[in-house]
Amino acid sequence: MEYNPFHNGHLHHLQEAGKKTGADLTVAVMSGPFLQRGEPALVDKWTRAETALKAGIDVVIELPYVFAVQPADRFADGAVSMLEACGVTDICFGSENGEIKPFQDAAESIEQHGQQIDQQVTAHLSAGKSFPRAYNEAVTEAFQGSIGLDTSKPNNILGLEYVKAIRRRKNVIQAHTIKRIGSSFHDQDPSSAAIASATALRKIIFDKHQPFTNVRPYVPDISFQLLHQKKENLTDWEAYFPFLKYNLMTAETEELANIYDCSEGLEHRFKKNIHQTKTFRQFIDAVKAKRYTRTKLQRLAVHTLNRVNKSDITGWSPGKPAPYIRLLGMNTAGQAHLSAMKKTMSMPLITKASAGKHPWFDLDLKASHIADFVQSSDSLKEYQKKPIIID
Amino acid sequence: MEYNPFHNGHLHHLQEAGKKTGADLTVAVMSGPFLQRGEPALVDKWTRAETALKAGIDVVIELPYVFAVQPADRFADGAVSMLEACGVTDICFGSENGEIKPFQDAAESIEQHGQQIDQQVTAHLSAGKSFPRAYNEAVTEAFQGSIGLDTSKPNNILGLEYVKAIRRRKNVIQAHTIKRIGSSFHDQDPSSAAIASATALRKIIFDKHQPFTNVRPYVPDISFQLLHQKKENLTDWEAYFPFLKYNLMTAETEELANIYDCSEGLEHRFKKNIHQTKTFRQFIDAVKAKRYTRTKLQRLAVHTLNRVNKSDITGWSPGKPAPYIRLLGMNTAGQAHLSAMKKTMSMPLITKASAGKHPWFDLDLKASHIADFVQSSDSLKEYQKKPIIID
Structure with a gap:
């Protein structure tokens, strides 16, 4: 929560x-x-x-x-x-929807068709689609549309991940959902x-x-x-923005490239756009591109604010x-x-x-x-x- | 100026x-x-x-x-x-005083007794004296008090360095002083x-x-x-202090040790004292010790604010x-x-x-x-x- x-x-x-x-x-x-x-x-x-x-x-x-x-x-x-x-x-x-069955069905099918879905997600991402859209299309394709769950909705994504995480732990916990x-x-x-x-x-x-x-x-x-x-x-973000801006103004590009989740040269995009923006909203609007979700950019901004490096977050794997x-x-x-x-x-x-x-x-x-x-x-x-x- | x-x-x-x-x-x-x-x-x-x-x-x-x-x-x-x-x-x-001769005399004598003065400064610093005091005592000792210039006064220190710098450049420029x-x-x-x-x-x-x-x-x-x-x-410094504080809060100690002019473990002193201080004045008071002049600490704070590293300032030598x-x-x-x-x-x-x-x-x-x-x-x-x- x-x-x-x-x-x-x-x-x-x-x-x-x-x-x-x-x-x-x-x-x-x-x-x-x-x-x-x-x-x-x-x-x-x-x-x-x-x-x-x-x-x-x-x-x-x-x-x-x-x-x-x-x-x-x-x-x-x-x-x-x-x-x-x-x-x-x-x-x-x-x-x-408030029904648990579609989540259980989806989780089970993802366990079965995982590799196919991963491949399709990669293909959709390469075609320039955002991750939520790519994922939803890949899942829909794998199940041929029969699953009854829109996995592009944030709450459904999260619910599905709860169910998957519970299944990984051998079902000692029971999952419920409320509409x-x-x-x-x-x-x-x-x-x-x-x-x-x-x-x-x-x-x-x-x-x-x-x-x-x-x-x-x-x-x-x-x-x-x-x-x-x-x-x-x-x-809100605006109270933190002066510190993000100061950090981006003073950090070397190589330091920014080391920030957790920084990829595809986003350190350059971040640094290039910081001087001309006076609010966090302006900043995210300036760095936004079709291939990055707003959430991905905002999370990277949080990691940059906190100076969390790639080496600080290692060693996690599902389960x-x-x-x-x-x-x-x-x-x-x-x-x-x-x-x-x-x-x-x-x-x-x-x-x-x-x-x-x-x-x-x-x-x-x-x-x-x-x-x-x-x-x-x-x-x-x-x-x-x-x-x-x-x- | x-x-x-x-x-x-x-x-x-x-x-x-x-x-x-x-x-x-x-x-x-x-x-x-x-x-x-x-x-x-x-x-x-x-x-x-x-x-x-x-x-x-x-x-x-x-x-x-x-x-x-x-x-x-x-x-x-x-x-x-x-x-x-x-x-x-x-x-x-x-x-x-407004007289140029003591500056010229002092500069000439420093050229002659430089090594002796350096040794004495080192000795006085080891004894825990501040740099201005160590330097003034070393110069006074070398000249046996005959120079007529108090080199612990900031303006005299700077004037003497102007004269020394001019002499290094073969006196193409003439030095004057005004009271x-x-x-x-x-x-x-x-x-x-x-x-x-x-x-x-x-x-x-x-x-x-x-x-x-x-x-x-x-x-x-x-x-x-x-x-x-x-x-x-x-x-004044207080307007900049939130950014210095943010930087000290988020930087790793190793990063701080790389800041230009950071020595003798000052990175630890800076980091240790930052949380409990709410103003720049409080901060400098907290890190101050007899062996560091306030100016040295303030300069280090400026370099820390600007994230100027040792590798950014290399290659200077007198002249x-x-x-x-x-x-x-x-x-x-x-x-x-x-x-x-x-x-x-x-x-x-x-x-x-x-x-x-x-x-x-x-x-x-x-x-x-x-x-x-x-x-x-x-x-x-x-x-x-x-x-x-x-x-």
């Missing part, structure tokens, strides 16, 4: 998930300060975790940077491995209904011509209260579990569950920043330092924070 | 220099956006050049970064080589007299409790007008001339002089940024881009600027 911000759709999902699984405990894996689509979070991760806990989730853990700012396969694989380590038995994700309600993921124009996408809500928040209170109908009260408390610290679990918060039920789990947990549970020893955790720390510095000029916060505990 | 800002003391110096030399033309070599003591200039170099021209100087050229953000020997050596290339016959510098008037260089409390140091004036400008007009008595009218026009863009001259502005007399000189000039005269091909010029450009970005969010300015021409 990203909870950026936590809205009524998230609450609906949580309630439906409870009904569907009869779960007595809920664990959420949440991205840290930088998100899957290559954007910084609106508000710090501690506030987002607190909101989730107060909305009824029992344990919130942080998805490491190495999985969070990544395509769906890696994002889902990391998250599932951490949920498994926490003893989770059921995973619920949102989808357009998303209200406006679609890409919709930017919230109606008067109480459901608006996170994208639409961020648009309201950063629109100088709209009062902040316009988000109120679309988010639970607790979310509104906490967002309101942090009103002066809410950030390889996350190497640690960073705990952000829990309620008393969550605390009891973790205490019981702790002895047999397959990953170290990190409860304070200074205890994290894995090199990937250093990336989480660096990303949090930068976000805290930009959001609140307090780059030391990460060292002072303890997991949130609520009754 | 640094003209940071151009004040009545500069005007006095200019007038006295005219009387002393009978010069029909004046050339000023001025630092670009970053200054000798490791500070950013208050206002952009074009505004400072324009002020100097309107105050009566005929030609203003830019001292390259490679010479400007350096100890006095290198600063003076670069400046003298450029003045020589411009056909200058007399150089005037300010000093505490500085009013408060001393380090004084930070301007009296009611019309003379105040540049340091004192910057203190007024960045003091929120003083009106900007308080600087008016101490600067020529034209200087006040131009400063006033740029009122919203005047910057080696600057490789190019960047023209910032001229009046018609200056223009006539340069036209006449141009054919025989020993260095290329750069009149637009895109024409500069030397790797050192790339550093000038990068430094200007950063300063323009921080001062006016316009990092492209340097490519658009042509030399200022006034009647």
